[in-house]
Amino acid sequence: MGYWRSAGPDHPTLWISPELSDMYGLATRDGFLPVAEIRARFLGTAPEELLRGLACCWKDGTPYSVHAQYLHPLGQTIDFAVHGEAERDASGAITGISGIVRDISEEQAALRSVTESEQRLSDFIGTASDWCWQTGPDHRFLPLALPSERNSAIRTIAAGGVARWELPVVPEHREAMERHRADMENHRPFRDFVYTLIGPGGEKATIRSSGKPVFDEQGTFQGYRGTASNVTDLRVAEDLLVRRTAALAEAHRLGRMGSWHYRLGCDTVAWSEELFALTGYDPATFDLRHEAVLAHFEPADAEKLVALQKQVLKTGGAATADLRFRCADGRVGDFALNCKAELADGKVVGLIGTVQDISERKLAQRQLEELAFTDSLTGLANRTQFKRSLTSMVGRALLEDRFGALLLIDLDRFKEVNDSLGHAAGDELLCRVAGLLRHELGGEAFIARLGGDEFAVLVERPSIRDDMRELAEHLIARLSGPIDLANGEAFVGATVGIAKLPEDAATTELAMRNADLALCMAKETGRGRCMVFEPAYAEAVEQRLLLARDLRHAIEENELHAQYQPQVELATGRVVGFEALLRWTHRERGPISPAVFIPVAESSGIIVDLGLWILREACRQGRDWLDQGLPPRTIAVNVSPAQFWNMDFETAVSAVLAETGLPPNLLCLELTESLFVDQSEHQISRTLGALSGLGVRLALDDFGSGYSSLGYLTRLPFDRLKVDRSFVDGVSTQPEKRKLLGGIIALSRGLGMSVVAEGAERAAEVDVLRDLGCDVVQGYVYSRPVAPDKAPVVADAIERTPLVEWGPRPIRAERGPPALAVLMG
Structure with missing residues (x-):
């Protein structure tokens, strides 16, 4: 305890006793401390309460007492009781205020401990499912002190005044209750008697109760005492267990x-x-x-x-x-x-x-295993069986001093046949080629279809001097003539790459790599020919590796940029979106065509980083246009299969949208049919479903260039179908293409999808697309891809350009408006 005194209502200091100075942990100056210094160390509302109490005491002499917490300079918090009362002279005038400060920390701690103990006891009682009960000689319950939050049926018991058999039990327990009443009236003890009550509001409670009779010293019956439990949840669990057991037995049967x-x-x-x-x-x-x-x-x-x-x-x-x-x-x-x-x-x-x-x-598994090694379309061996056979041939060549060769055959102009005559004709062509290879090679060679229009042949070489050029040229000659199809003739041709075994390769992977290099070199020299692998081909690979290295640096050194090509809605003439296109300006070589660096990025895996870069940049630019007050327009971004399968793509898209703030409905991801090759449709469906759930739009790009489009369109959540430019090119002059394009648009309509036609370069093509009901057109007829700062200007020019008469229907001028001419140079 310590003492203090105030000399006046506005006096800035207080006199405090040495004991109080020690309690406060503050050093006095001649016994005095500033009032503000003391008050500043009290916590919560205590400073205001102390100030108010002191002021009232000076005014009318009202004594006061404040319980407050004080922060000691050493860091501990102390509970103080501060008291003050007026000092008066002989005439009763107030001459000062004095008081005491008492350390009540131990009292408060004890009080808090008692309060906490009472709360714990209250919590235990409030959450316990068991309770004690007692009846009188008439078997009626005495009132119980049960928490109010209990089941209403149990509160009927707690109210007392009724016998157990007078309670409202469910009909199926009434007979058991009558037997229980006979036991109690005969003063028999009982254990685990279970019954279910119905509360006033229809709420049910299942109770398990045990009890024993009580007698006084003279043997007079006084009533029953016992315990009870609420076993409602337990009974529900038991019933659930019974049902689950029955369901398990049924599951075993099924x-x-x-x-x-x-x-x-x-x-x-x-x-x-x-x-x-x-x-x-x-x-x-x-x-x-x-x-x-x-x-x-x-x-x-x-x-x-x-x-x-x-x-x-x-x-x-x-x-x-x-x-x-x-x-x-x-x-x-x-x-x-x-x-x-x-x-x-x-x-x-x-x-x-x-x-x-x-x-x-x-x-079914054994049947699938048989099918697993066969190409379902041509009946030839598939890639899996081919790799096994190639491994076996390489082993024989190394261990048994034998010679072999791997011929990779790639059909020329197959895509043109597929595009012009349709997938059915393309499939028929592949079957015809397979039959021709069987006929020419007989049983002397192993033939496989590796996928698409690529075939592989494994043959034994008579001697080390035989490089198999003669066989390859014979096959090219046979494949270059007309091939009869159900709907006409097809002219394709072939290019062949040859790797000799074991000279050119000591492993399966190296054999495939070298034969593929020879095939690539043959294609680059003009197709329709064969080439045998030479070590010099590796130099071309080295050039690609150097380009891949520079491409990695391009990401780090900000050499990449995006251009945007408008997408025009035919019904309104509005620019409803842009496709974001990746561009690279090499620090030494200048602009490099995407046709050059994208294949390098795909083969090296850099495409994943490039795809993430263009996705983030396009979303950022889209957000920037919105912030400029421009109309909301969709940003379309191409997705590489490697990007889709080699990263957590759904999470990456979600993170980019959150980072840039672009509304998900303004992002359209364009996926090509090559994404679905050799991949699990379940996984594709799960990922695309998650992206669709984010609100992102999905488009199937380059429609018609793959083999499974119709199946995927009916099962996966695509919003748009983007028609490959090969269907648009020449559609105004080729009736067959017009019919095919009309069918595609009708198909998309039936599936509830919009259609985007890309590659339109002539006004006449736009005329046909409008006539067929195409939704959106993209191509040079409106604009080339442009820089981000020019894209809004181009869009404004497109939307402001009046329609002119072109043929029988209104169409935009083919050469573009003057504003576009200026922008495009």
């Missing part, structure tokens, strides 16, 4: 599954009824001895099962195996057996498991 159990030291295995039904054996006559059961497995599988069980016994874990088992009807079925250790006190005491009939799945 899933053709049974269970088994083996206890260590026993001679027999225990089977479930479902397992007997699964195998067709009679439980009454089937020999369940361990050795007898093993005899029904195929010999190798019996050994496999024993080894599996030993492993589980040793590790205490679980294992699974597919085994073949002979059933009662003589059928040898495929079964998936699961085996798990049964533990007791940490020790393995037995084995438990399940058996599922997977015969149908295994049959």
Whole structure:
């Protein structure tokens, strides 16, 4: 305790006793401390309360007392009780205010401890599901102090004044309640009597109660005492368990599954009824001895099962195996057996498991495995089987002193056939080429289709001097003539790359690489010819590697930029969007065509970083245009298959949208059909569904250049179909193309998709596209790709240009408006 005195209502200091100075931890000057210094160390509302109390005391002599927390200079918080009262002279006038300050920290701590203990007790009582009850001699409940938040049916008991059999129980428990009443009237103790009440509001509560009669010293019955629990949730859980058990049994039946159990030291295995039904054996006559059961497995599988069980016994874990088992009807079925250790006190005491009939799945799997090595279209070997055969040939060439060759055959002008005559004709052409290769090579060569229009041939070479040029040139000659199709003739041709084995390659990968290099070199020299691999071809690869290295630096050194090509809505003439196109200006070589650096980026994996760069830049630019007050326009960004499959693409898109602030509905991701080659449709559907869920628009780009477009269009969440430029080019003069393009647009309409036609370069093409109902057109007829600062100006010029008469329908002037001419130079 310490003392203090105030000399006046406005006096800036207080006199405090040495004890109070120690309590405050403040040094006085001649016994005085500034009032403001003391008050500043009190916490919360205490400074205002102390000031108000002191002022009132000076005014009318009203004493005051304030409980406050004080922050000691050493850092601890102290609870103080501050008291003050007036000093008066003989005439009763106030001459000063004095008071005491008392450290009440221990009292407050004790009070808080008591409060906390009471709260804990209240919490325990409030959350407990058990309670004690008591009845009088008339069996009526005495009132209980149960928390108000309990079930309304339980509050009926807590109110007291009724016997248990007078409570509103559910109809199915009334008979049991009558028997319980007879027990109580005969003063019998009872345990775990369960009944369900209905509360005033229809709420139900299931109660489990136990009790015993109470007698006084003279043996007079005084009533019952006991405990009760709310077991409503427990009963719900028990009912759920019963239903789940029944559902599990039904699932076993539907899933053709049974269970088994083996206890260590026993001679027999225990089977479930479902397992007997699964195998067709009679439980009454089937020999369940361990050795007898093993005899029904195929010999190798019996050994496999024993080894599996030993492993589980040793590790205490679980294992699974597919085994073949002979059933009662003589059928040898495929079964998936699961085996798990049964533990007791940490020790393995037995084995438990399940058996599922997977015969149908295994049959389908074996059929699929047969198909897995065959190209479904041509009947030739596929890429998987080809790699196996190539590996075998390389091995023979290295180990057995034999010679072979790998010929990679790429059809020329196949895309033109596919585009002009349709996919069905393209597929027919591939089948004709496969038949021609079989006829020319017979059984002396291994032939495979690697995908698309690429074929591979493996042949044994008679000697090391034979480089197989003659065979390759013969095949090129045969493939260069007319090939009859159902709807006419096709003229394609072929280019061949040759790798000699083992001279040019000692591994499968190197053989493929070198043959592919020879094929690339042959294409670059003009197609329709063959080339044998030469080490000099590797120099071309080195040039690509250098370009890839510079491309990596381009990302870091800000050499990349984006240009934007407008997309025009035919119905309104408005520019509704831009396609963002990546451009590269090399620091030494100047502008490099995307046709040069994009393939390098694809093959080197840099395309992932490039794709993320253009995505972020396009979204940033779109947001910037919105901030400038320009109309909302879609930004279309191309997505590389490598970018899609080699990163968490959905997360990357979401992060870029959050970073740039572009509304998701203004971003359109354009995906080519090559994305779907050799990929899981389930994974594609999941990722595209997630992107669509973000609000992003999805477009199928270059429609018609792949093989599975119609299937994907019906199953995946595309918003737009972007028609490949090959369908647009010449559509105004070729009726066949017009019919094909009309079918594509009608198809998109039926699927609820909009159509964007790219590559329009002539007004007449736009005329046809409008007539066919195309939604949006993109191409040089409106504008080339332009820099970001010019794009809004180009869009404004397009939208302001009046329509002129071109042929029978209004169409924009083919050469573009003057404003565009200025911008485009």
